[in-house]
Amino acid sequence: MVFVVAHVRGGGEMGRLWYENGKLLDKKNTFTDFIAVARHLVDTGLTSQQQLVALGGSAGGLLMGAVANMAPDLFAGILAQVPFVDPLTTILDPSLPLTVTEWDEWGNPLNDSDVYAYVKSYSPYENVTAQKYPAILAMTSLNDTRVYYVEPAKWVAALRHAKTDGNSVLLKTQMHAGHGGISGRYERWKETAFQYGWLLATADSDRYGGGQGNDLDGAAPA
Incomplete structure (x- = not known):
């Protein structure tokens, strides 16, 4: 490893x-x-491409979504934690709590057509296409006020509709957590075990065949 x-x-x-x-x-x-x-x-x-899995969260989850579109054949699996995968919709809405302060990072698409076009060109949700994708696990939290659960939910729906392979695309929602994940030491350990279990199962799918993912039936493998 x-x-x-x-x-x-x-x-x-x-x-x-x-x-x-x-x-x-x-x-x-x-x-x-x-x-x-x-x-x-x-x-x-x-x-190898059959064993390589990637992990990123929040803005790093945007990275996960972007590379899934740009280089899907390079990864066996991608784990996106509370991923910011619909940035264009979010930063077009100044009523959201973080939008205005985030314009310094991403640009303001309301006032700049170049920014609008550029963000749209890399937004994971906007660029899902009919191609093969690696196995994907998206993690979200119902009470996340930074990246609303709607973003990963609609991204997963778009992937399931468009992809041309048999790899799994899973969405796991924490019903009592925020952007930082579930609270409580033991609950957090369980969540980490679930995620790492999925990563290991994906990398070792059919003994390095890679890519199929693992439904896990709600729990990490023993």
Whole structure:
């Protein structure tokens, strides 16, 4: 097992310039950087496309949705936690609690047609198409006020309608949680076990056949 953290542009861990080069009209650098890291892992033999699974949450969930559209054949599975997969709809609505403050990050599509077109061109929900997708597990929370549960729900529905393969696309909703996930130490451990169980089952599907995913029947495998 190899665990890799991709330091993509748009993150702040590599300095201010690294962050600036992955926001606004440079946001796609985040996605192409992540794909480049994934391809490097395959090309160097650290993993294979049949074993490679990706995980990201919130804005990182947007990343998961974008790479699922852009490079679906590169991953066996993708786990998107409270994913921001319909950014265009959200940042077009200034009545939502975080929209106006988020314009500095994504741009304001209400006042700038270039921003509108650019966000639409990478929005995971807007760009679901008829193609093969990896196995996907989307996690959401009913009481999430940052990324409403509607976003992953409609994304999953679009994927199920459009995809041309037999891989599973699952949606798991926490009915009593917010953006940070379920509270309580033991409940959080159970949730983590469920997610990691799905990741491992997907990577090991049919002993590295990859991609089918696992319904898990509501629980992580023993």
